[in-house]
Amino acid sequence: MTLDEIKNALEQGGYAINSEKRAGNDLGWQLRLTNGGIVNVFDTGNFNVQGKCQPEIKEALGVVGSGSSNAPSAPGSQKSNNGYTKVFVVYGHDETAKNHLEAMLRRWGLEPLILDQLPSEGQTLIEKLETYTAEVNFAVVLATPDDEGHRAGHDDEKAFRARQNVVLEMGMLLSVLGRSRVAIVLKQQSNMERPSDIQGLIYIPYKDDLQKEAAPTLAKEMSTQGYHIDVAKL
Structure with a gap:
């Protein structure tokens, strides 16, 4: 049309x-x-x-x-014979975790879209995110313990948190894609706050080894949304 x-x-x-x-x-x-x-x-x-x-x-x-x-579908998210190929990735300050996630997705034959690696074309951050989410059918939010926080006057409640930009972009992706198409990969869950208490979100916790601990669940969630992932590559 x-x-x-x-x-x-x-x-x-x-x-x-x-x-x-x-x-x-x-x-x-x-x-x-x-x-x-x-x-x-x-x-x-x-x-x-x-x-x-x-x-x-x-x-x-x-x-x-x-x-x-x-x-x-959008040109970037059109299905090949094996399913969708592009996936949006949001991450904080943990470069090692981000690199592991990106490498894993590429081994699966997927193309990660990482916001700071995409051309801005004069757009604001929000406009840029809106533009590129039109190319994907799924997003992975990598929530790592980059910040610390607590209620004012309650130092004993101090806990690790994801970066504020990660929480903001996660909310935008949930609004645009829906809860079933956004997975939140949560590192060191026992030591940090969850970035949201919204019911029905997909949380995939892992402690140290992202590939070993988070990959099977993430691959399953993505497969339900049209991504074909070879289990031999997990």
């Missing part, structure tokens, strides 16, 4: 467009709706739906089986 065809379908379905902007030089357009939904329209003629009210918006756009993710 073209941009105009999608805009017309949304209008006929009773959905008002709040903003319309170019999503990168070669991606297409991002339409933000007043009800909180997002429609990414790609130059290839494909589109996908994110944000709120996804089943209803997909139905208005003529997607069969609107209760599931049947909309054509």
